[in-house]
Amino acid sequence: MGAKKKLFVCISCGTDFSKWQGKCPSCGEWNSLVETEQAAAKKPGKEKKIIPLSSIGSDEIKRIKTSLEEFNLICGGGIVPGSVILLSGEPGIGKSTLALQIASGFKCLYISGEESPAQLKQRANRLDICSENILVSTNTCTEDISSFVESEKPECVIIDSVQTLYSSDIPGSAGSVSQIKEASARIIEIAKKSGIPAILIGHITKEGSIAGPKLLEHIVDTVLHFEGDFTREFRMIRASKNRFGSVNEVGLFRMTPIGLLEIKDKNNLFLNISALSPGSAISAAIEGSRTLLFEVQALVTFTSFSNPRRMSDGLDFNRLILLTAVLEKHGYIKLNSHDIFINCAGGFHIHETAADLAVAMSVASSLKEKPIPKDTGFLGEISLSGEIRPVTQCERRVIEFSKSGFKKILVPAADGYSIHIPDNIDIVKVKTIYDAINSIF
Ligand SMILES: Nc1ncnc2c1ncn2[C@@H]1O[C@H](COP(=O)(O)OP(=O)(O)OP(=O)(O)O)[C@@H](O)[C@H]1O
Numbered sequence: 001m002g003a004k005k006k007l008f009v010c011i012s013c014g015t016d017f018s019k020w021q022g023k024c025p026s027c028g029e030w031n032s033l034v035e036t037e038q039a040a041a042k043k044p045g046k047e048k049k050i051i052p053l054s055s056i057g058s059d060e061i062k063r064i065k066t067s068l069e070e071f072n073l074i075c076g077g078g079i080v081p082g083s084v085i086l087l088s089g090e091p092g093i094g095k096s097t098l099a100l101q102i103a104s105g106f107k108c109l110y111i112s113g114e115e116s117p118a119q120l121k122q123r124a125n126r127l128d129i130c131s132e133n134i135l136v137s138t139n140t141c142t143e144d145i146s147s148f149v150e151s152e153k154p155e156c157v158i159i160d161s162v163q164t165l166y167s168s169d170i171p172g173s174a175g176s177v178s179q180i181k182e183a184s185a186r187i188i189e190i191a192k193k194s195g196i197p198a199i200l201i202g203h204i205t206k207e208g209s210i211a212g213p214k215l216l217e218h219i220v221d222t223v224l225h226f227e228g229d230f231t232r233e234f235r236m237i238r239a240s241k242n243r244f245g246s247v248n249e250v251g252l253f254r255m256t257p258i259g260l261l262e263i264k265d266k267n268n269l270f271l272n273i274s275a276l277s278p279g280s281a282i283s284a285a286i287e288g289s290r291t292l293l294f295e296v297q298a299l300v301t302f303t304s305f306s307n308p309r310r311m312s313d314g315l316d317f318n319r320l321i322l323l324t325a326v327l328e329k330h331g332y333i334k335l336n337s338h339d340i341f342i343n344c345a346g347g348f349h350i351h352e353t354a355a356d357l358a359v360a361m362s363v364a365s366s367l368k369e370k371p372i373p374k375d376t377g378f379l380g381e382i383s384l385s386g387e388i389r390p391v392t393q394c395e396r397r398v399i400e401f402s403k404s405g406f407k408k409i410l411v412p413a414a415d416g417y418s419i420h421i422p423d424n425i426d427i428v429k430v431k432t433i434y435d436a437i438n439s440i441f
């Protein structure tokens with residue numbers, strides 16, 4: 001018998017090659033090729049029928065509602081039967097906790113490849129989950145999972161985690177690229193055939209991407225990322241892909257000893273208005289169907305280095321560099337001998353340029369050591385020429401400010417850009433970053 005053929009698979013795009021190369025010729029990623037053994041050739045499929053699209057029944061999808069409303073929201077209203085959800089997150093963020101809480105609602109097959117049944121039971125006791133409908137197995141072989149699904153007919157399958165999954169006829173140990181790729185594909189096949197949804201839990205690498213081939217994200221229906229700050233109790237779940245719903249929604253939770261609790265008062269979650277000091281500015285972000293107010297904090301200090309430092313937590317670093325340059329050139333604020341540190345309160349992450357004005361104003365406020373009045377909010381994107389550019393759904397954001405008792409909002413003053421103004425709020429239209437600084441300080 002000849003030796004098994006070696007293959008090199010790109011963990012970024014999933015393409016395989018017979019030789020190792022420093023750069024993947026397919027996706028251009030560097031150092032992404034890992035050695036693996038060739039999987040057995042696929043047998044021809046049994047399904048030989050071709051059917052016209054029009055003859056396929058179109059019953060309305062009946063989504064499965066879990067006991068966590070926030071989770072239902074990010075899935076687009078509930079879990080779609082037969083769909084496969086990939087839930088990823090850093091070690092210890094709470095993936096298994098969430099999975100167990102989801103499982104508590106219905107008959108569920110929980111494949112625990114990382115923890116023993118006793119450890120799982122310990123968590124279940126802490127979360128006060130004692131359901132005889134949760135069936136636990138530590139067998140992570142896909143062939144066995146398939147027979148469990150056939151015999152037990154659960155309403156949902158949870159695989160904790162996809163890195164422990166393996167298929168007996170695929171070479172390579174569990175966790176290798178070929179195993180993750182093929183074994184997950186088999187779970188997807190089981191889900192599609194039986195109509196039973198599956199939740200795959202995945203680890204993420206140091207760089208923040210899901211461990212295993214990028215291909216995994218392409219073949220599942222929904223990709224959810226569990227985010228949060230370990231020093232705080234807030235946890236966010238964000239969808240980066242959803243075949244059955246919007247990807248803009250975020251689910252907000254609080255990690256407690258009794259598990260993940262849904263946060264009811266979401267609007268002021270990332271605010272600490274009573275303690276506003278120099279360097280704090282507030283903006284509003286649109287997160288799916290929600291509008292969240294959040295606080296940007298800046299610390300500007302005199303530097304003792306020849307190259308001043310810029311650091312940001314919750315804001316893209318390059319965006320900070322760009323805003324600093326605009327502030328210098330068009331806001332006439334000298335920052336080249338100052339270190340700048342940016343932080344978003346409560347572990348919030350800025351994803352929109354609508355927060356540019358708040359970031360710039362927080363920097364100006366810290367440098368001038370003058371606090372911004374606590375009932376003032378900022379909306380606006382800053383262009384390279386120092387102009388304040390319009391933001392999407394400005395009205396919705398202003399209404400949220402008004403609901404939270406804000407009295408004055410600085411908004412873009414672009415031509416042909418009008419917003420309906422609530423009566424109890426003072427709208428100040430600003431054209432440039434220089435105007436904005438002058439109107440506050
Ligand atoms: N007794 C406790 N009281 C409060 N919080 C706890 C307690 N035990 C665990 N936790 C929280 O649960 C988290 C671990 O949750 P969980 O095991 O679900 O994470 P995970 O993402 O599955 O981790 P892993 O990647 O190791 O599988 C801890 O980081 C901690 O925040």
Ligand SMILES: [Mg+2]
Binds near residue numbers: 095097114160
């Ligand atoms: Mg876990």
